[in-house]
Amino acid sequence: MNNPLQKRFFEQIGQLFGREPTRPDEADISPAAQKIHLFKQGNRDFIAEKKHARAHAVKKNTWRNRRWATLITANLLFVLSYGLDVQLLEGSLTASRFIGFHLIDLNSALQVMLAHKHIIVNLLIGTGTVLLGWALLGGRTFCSWVCPYHLLAEWAEKLHLYLAEKKLVTDAPIDRRLRGVFWLVFALLALATGYTVYEAISPTGILSRALIYGPGLALLWVIALLAFEVFFSRRAWCRYACPIGLTYGVVGIVSPLRVKYTLEGCFHEGDCRKVCLVPHVLDTVIKGRAVDSEVPIGPDCTRCGLCVDTCPSGSLKFEVKGLSKLL
Amino acid sequence: MSDPDPIPPGPQPDATPAPAKPKPASAAQRLSAERQRQARRRVLHTVLLSGGVLGAALSGWLPLAYAQRQRLRPPGALDEKDFLASCIKCGQCVQVCPVQAIRLADLVDGFGVGVPHIDAREQACDFSCDAVQCILACPTGALTYHKPEFLQPRAGAGLAAKPVLKAKQKDPEPTLNLTERIGIARLTRPESCLAMQGKGFKGQTRGAGFKGRLRYMDVDRWKPIPVADHPYDVPECDLCVRECPVTQAISIETLTLADGTKRRQPVVHEPCVGCGVCEMVCPVEQAAIEVVPREVWRA
Numbered sequence: 001m002n003n004p005l006q007k008r009f010f011e012q013i014g015q016l017f018g019r020e021p022t023r024p025d026e027a028d029i030s031p032a033a034q035k036i037h038l039f040k041q042g043n044r045d046f047i048a049e050k051k052h053a054r055a056h057a058v059k060k061n062t063w064r065n066r067r068w069a070t071l072i073t074a075n076l077l078f079v080l081s082y083g084l085d086v087q088l089l090e091g092s093l094t095a096s097r098f099i100g101f102h103l104i105d106l107n108s109a110l111q112v113m114l115a116h117k118h119i120i121v122n123l124l125i126g127t128g129t130v131l132l133g134w135a136l137l138g139g140r141t142f143c144s145w146v147c148p149y150h151l152l153a154e155w156a157e158k159l160h161l162y163l164a165e166k167k168l169v170t171d172a173p174i175d176r177r178l179r180g181v182f183w184l185v186f187a188l189l190a191l192a193t194g195y196t197v198y199e200a201i202s203p204t205g206i207l208s209r210a211l212i213y214g215p216g217l218a219l220l221w222v223i224a225l226l227a228f229e230v231f232f233s234r235r236a237w238c239r240y241a242c243p244i245g246l247t248y249g250v251v252g253i254v255s256p257l258r259v260k261y262t263l264e265g266c267f268h269e270g271d272c273r274k275v276c277l278v279p280h281v282l283d284t285v286i287k288g289r290a291v292d293s294e295v296p297i298g299p300d301c302t303r304c305g306l307c308v309d310t311c312p313s314g315s316l317k318f319e320v321k322g323l324s325k326l327l
Numbered sequence: 328m329s330d331p332d333p334i335p336p337g338p339q340p341d342a343t344p345a346p347a348k349p350k351p352a353s354a355a356q357r358l359s360a361e362r363q364r365q366a367r368r369r370v371l372h373t374v375l376l377s378g379g380v381l382g383a384a385l386s387g388w389l390p391l392a393y394a395q396r397q398r399l400r401p402p403g404a405l406d407e408k409d410f411l412a413s414c415i416k417c418g419q420c421v422q423v424c425p426v427q428a429i430r431l432a433d434l435v436d437g438f439g440v441g442v443p444h445i446d447a448r449e450q451a452c453d454f455s456c457d458a459v460q461c462i463l464a465c466p467t468g469a470l471t472y473h474k475p476e477f478l479q480p481r482a483g484a485g486l487a488a489k490p491v492l493k494a495k496q497k498d499p500e501p502t503l504n505l506t507e508r509i510g511i512a513r514l515t516r517p518e519s520c521l522a523m524q525g526k527g528f529k530g531q532t533r534g535a536g537f538k539g540r541l542r543y544m545d546v547d548r549w550k551p552i553p554v555a556d557h558p559y560d561v562p563e564c565d566l567c568v569r570e571c572p573v574t575q576a577i578s579i580e581t582l583t584l585a586d587g588t589k590r591r592q593p594v595v596h597e598p599c600v601g602c603g604v605c606e607m608v609c610p611v612e613q614a615a616i617e618v619v620p621r622e623v624w625r626a
Contacts, residue, residue, distance in 0.1 A: 196416070213431055
């Protein structure tokens with residue numbers, strides 16, 4: 001890892017906790033990237049190419065469809081395992097067993113450990129397998145590929161954007177540092193009360209249990225959250241509040257699976273940032289900001305692939321770090 | 328903040344300037360006013376979201392902190408406070424129960440969303456799984472065979488001996504692997520007990536519409552059937568004794584009162600684990616015998 005990327009790596013961790021991205025100093029941009037930035041300035045051929053690509057853009061939903069299929073399959077597996085007694089994936093998203101192997105949600109496990117102040121072996125085994133899995137797949141991959149609230153929030157987001165287009169609602173951004181505050185507050189609450197307070201309002205847990213064991217009044221809270229997102233603040237829960245997202249974000253810091261940005265072909269039109277759940281991770285695509293010719297996207301990225309689908313120039317792609325070298 | 332408005336994620340709040348004034352404000356002033364308004368909205372929404380989330384979280388916890396009514400927890404549950412702390416609310420105990428005795432609490436139940444409990448009157452734990460599957464299923468040790476060292480059973484909560492299941496009596500290993508009781512059955516309404524009135528019972532206990540199920544050894548050891556499909560005809564009501572899944576936990580005794588009169592009465596003994604089958608099958612409304620959750624044996 002060269003120097004500009006190293007510096008960016010730590011900046012991205014800061015962004016996970018709510019720091020806003022800043023324009024990098026020229027000294028922090030690699031010579032190769034500087035050359036490309038310079039090349040693009042007022043380059044007529046490049047502008048013509050951009051217009052051509054714009055005219056021939058094809059709308060793809062490849063990754064979104066794959067992701068929705070995965071998310072629905074995972075949740076359906078839970079539902080059918082109990083409903084039809086298939087017993088493949090027993091339990092719910094907070095803790096489960098996949099063909100007998102314990103899988104335990106990291107945030108829930110953390111809450112239980114803090115509340116109970118005692119750790120048993122099964123809990124450790126279940127947490128360990130999940131930790132390893134998500135560290136490899138990229139922590140927040142859980143959010144967009146598994147969490148049932150994410151899917152509902154995506155649909156609510158469509159409604160929000162439709163209403164916003166009609167000028168009926170406006171999106172009010174919220175301070176992103178709030179998520180870290182919530183994380184800390186709920187950790188301290190668990191420690192102090194000896195009860196997993198967060199579980200009472202976790203839309204992930206509530207929805208997962210509602211799907212598997214039947215709906216309950218707790219769903220009212222989920223509806224309230226969705227309404228807040230539709231009328232006040234786009235994707236507010238996932239962006240500014242969910243402690244699960246932060247836990248998985250931290251787990252995914254060293255993940256080899258990620259979206260990689262290639263500076264060379266990028267037209268800097270920002271389509272990717274318009275569809276992104278966490279646009280601050282795509283700050284690097286703004287003209288002049290990429291610190292290297294290839295830049296990995298940071299740990300807050302949920303690997304949802306919307307940017308990969310929407311990018312007209314193929315500058316954003318999924319990659320497994322080191323795999324290309326290996327092949 | 329250095330860059331307060333990095334990306335406008337949606338269409339911006341209407342950027343129209345204030346109504347036309349004699350001297351229009353400069354672009355810089357307008358921008359600054361707009362920025363201020365955005366900053367105010369941002370603070371407002373931050374407060375709104377924080378308040379909502381924390382309020383909801385506390386409202387989910389407060390009823391629990393002040394809960395007066397004890398709930399019957401699944402077998403092997405740690406003491407209430409530890410149980411609530413260690414339960415991860417996954418419902419794996421619900422999934423393995425062959426009679427679906429375990430249910431998860433909802434928002435209004437006031438004792439923790441997603442925490443399992445048993446409503447014995449609706450569906451008692453009849454140990455028809457033979458092995459206390461819910462304990463085996465629990466991933467966090469909230470339900471456990473062996474408590475950690477620092478959580479020793481309260482006096483009287485531990486069982487003197489492992490309970491012997493009537494269903495397993497002929498098996499080489501007839502006991503149930505359970506060291507602590509869930510609660511204890513008590514004759515809470517003796518005045519309505521049919522046995523005490525010297526009455527028998529004929530018909531479906533709890534009526535035709537009752538959905539509760541029970542394992543009847545004379546029907547099928549491996550398949551619990553609806554209680555409604557198993558009518559009774561007994562000269563003296565002894566349903567609580569008859570259907571108790573544990574040996575020597577309850578019997579009908581003849582008691583001699585102070586004035587010399589004799590009376591028949593169900594008496595609960597030390598091996599009672601508090602499964603609640605007696606409460607479920609008791610034919611009178613409300614049940615004459617009930618399980619007191621977390622009750623201990625007092626000699």
